[in-house]
Amino acid sequence: MNPLFKALVDDAGLFPPTSLPFGDALERHRHDTSPVLTHRFLCPASKLDTLRSSAYVPARIGLIVDTPQVPDFSDLPVDIVERRLERSPDGGDLPPGVRLFYEVAPDKAVAGLPERVGLKVRCGGLTADAFPSAENLGAFIRFCVEHSVPFKATAGLHHAVRHFDATLGVDRHGFLNLVVAVCEAVEGRDPVAALKSTDVGGLVRLAQAVPAGTAVEARRLLVSYGSCSTSAPVEDLIALGLIEKDV
Numbered sequence: 001m002n003p004l005f006k007a008l009v010d011d012a013g014l015f016p017p018t019s020l021p022f023g024d025a026l027e028r029h030r031h032d033t034s035p036v037l038t039h040r041f042l043c044p045a046s047k048l049d050t051l052r053s054s055a056y057v058p059a060r061i062g063l064i065v066d067t068p069q070v071p072d073f074s075d076l077p078v079d080i081v082e083r084r085l086e087r088s089p090d091g092g093d094l095p096p097g098v099r100l101f102y103e104v105a106p107d108k109a110v111a112g113l114p115e116r117v118g119l120k121v122r123c124g125g126l127t128a129d130a131f132p133s134a135e136n137l138g139a140f141i142r143f144c145v146e147h148s149v150p151f152k153a154t155a156g157l158h159h160a161v162r163h164f165d166a167t168l169g170v171d172r173h174g175f176l177n178l179v180v181a182v183c184e185a186v187e188g189r190d191p192v193a194a195l196k197s198t199d200v201g202g203l204v205r206l207a208q209a210v211p212a213g214t215a216v217e218a219r220r221l222l223v224s225y226g227s228c229s230t231s232a233p234v235e236d237l238i239a240l241g242l243i244e245k246d247v
Contacts, residue, residue, distance in 0.1 A: 001243050003215045004179050004207060007038045009233045010062055010226040012154070014043065016126055018228035022047065026056050034234045036243065038224050040080065045071050052076070062226075082120055082152065089113055101152050101223075106132045106140035111147040118223065119149055123178070124156015128170040131156055137173065138181065138192035144221055145185040153178060153225035160236035162198050175225060175233060176203050176240070182218040183210045204240050 011032065012018075013025035020028065029041050041058035043051055045067040051057060052075070061076055065083035073081075078098060085102035089110055094100055103120040104110065110119070121140050124131045132140075144151050153175075160176035173195065180203055181191035197203055210218070227233055237243045 001035060002207070003212070003219060004183070004210060005036050005237055005243060006219075007035065008175070008179070008219075008224055009037050009230065010040045010042050010152075010224045011037065011058075011230050012042045012226035012228045013230065014047070015064075015155075015226070015228055020228075022050050023054070026054055026058070028230065029058055030056055032230050034230075036234050036237060037230055040224070042082075042226055048073065048076070080152075082154075085110070089117060099150075099223075101150075103154075106136040109140050109143045109147075109149070111143070111149060113149060119144065119151040121151060121153050122155045123153050123173045123225075124170075128168045131168075131170050131172065134173075134192050134195040137178075138185075138190065138195050141181055141185050141191045141195075145182070148221070150221055150223050152223050155226070157225055157227060158229065158232060160233070160240060161200050161203060162196065174203075175227075176207065176236075176242075178225070179218065179222065180206050180210075182222045183207075183214050186214050186217050186221070200240070204242060207242060 011029050013020045013028055040060040040062045042062040042064055044064045048071055059077055061078045062080040062082060063073055063078045080099050082101045085104050089102055094116060099116045101118045101120040106121055156172055157175040158172060159174055161174040162177050163172055165172050177195050177197060181194040184194050185191040238245050
């Protein structure tokens, strides 16, 4: 399959707007098989005890820190920790194989991060003001590309292509727009045009034409994004002809 879309989507089923009950989220995760998914289950730190007491524990866990301190997770297969940046960034006391991502506003990106540390950007939310402009998100992408900072994305990326949400009165960013925009930045072009595009065919053609080396570097930088739906991204990519239906 196209390497741009392999292991792209983290399972954020516990989070809004889907907000699945814990058992339902685990059951859905257990049966997801698409290679578009990272098969990483995003779990709030405040819910770790619930996870520990569950009959099924995912093979990969992304820990979302919603507690004052990072709790002990040494008994769980956590490979990513995500938390807000509240002071000068550091690598923390990370066990081997665990990466840390600091959530920042698009205009607050920082360079010079320790090894295994990256950034996290919010692409939307439950209100219109939670959605960064294409210009601000584009500036964040350029910064990460220029400073070789890996990043994750979260919230708002419900479908592949940018579209207007009449309920919130805002344009929603598309995950295909985001992927193409990172590729554009890697090749030295302004990513904003790709973020703003609603030309479905044009975005598909751009994605299909990305050179292999660009795709590898783009996905090294764009580690993954969290989606409360694990089916919609796969269905969108199939509908656009970017992955095979039986993949």
